[in-house]
Amino acid sequence: MNNRPFGRPYRIDAFPPSDYLTPMTIRPIISLPDPKLREVSKPLERVDDDVRRFADDMLETMYDAPGIGLAAIQVGEPLRMLVLDVSDREEPRNPRVFINPEIISRSDTPNVHEEGCLSIPDYYAEVERPAEVTVKYVDRDGKEQLVEANGLLATCLQHEIDHLNGVLFIDYLSKLKRDMVVRKFRKLARDRPPPARMVG
């Protein structure tokens, strides 16, 4: 999820410490109309060092973008995993990793939030979702956890969990608006120069 509606600029201070000596890698984020964004991601069978290293890469990619949430499929990996940080600008960073997240209950009360998406750059729209959700997930230590989320955390979790099911926030808009966005991004992709060929 993009952070523009919430006005949080990229901070280079208080970067989450890594448990590893290997440097973290910023991965390219795929964008509309990449068909991968419509894939349904697969659950992870275990949480090991490779998964934790990938989570660190996702966090670095998210902070660099900058964004407040990122699903694995947005860097091209169809795994049920997401990272987010919805802390305020004044607060220290609070990177969180959700593996195999699952919404187990939703409130009847709706909440409307302006959303953006790192895979649909520079487009924002209001989306109505349940105001509160309870999410079951596995943390980066492989432990099962339960979180009762409201506010921005609830919005962000629902937006990112949608990505794991191939759903984008533009799917909640009218067909007219959605078609307009898709057309714009198809045209952008067409006008983009082709990637340089490797020769030799």
Ligand SMILES: [Zn+2]
């Ligand atoms: Zn998104």
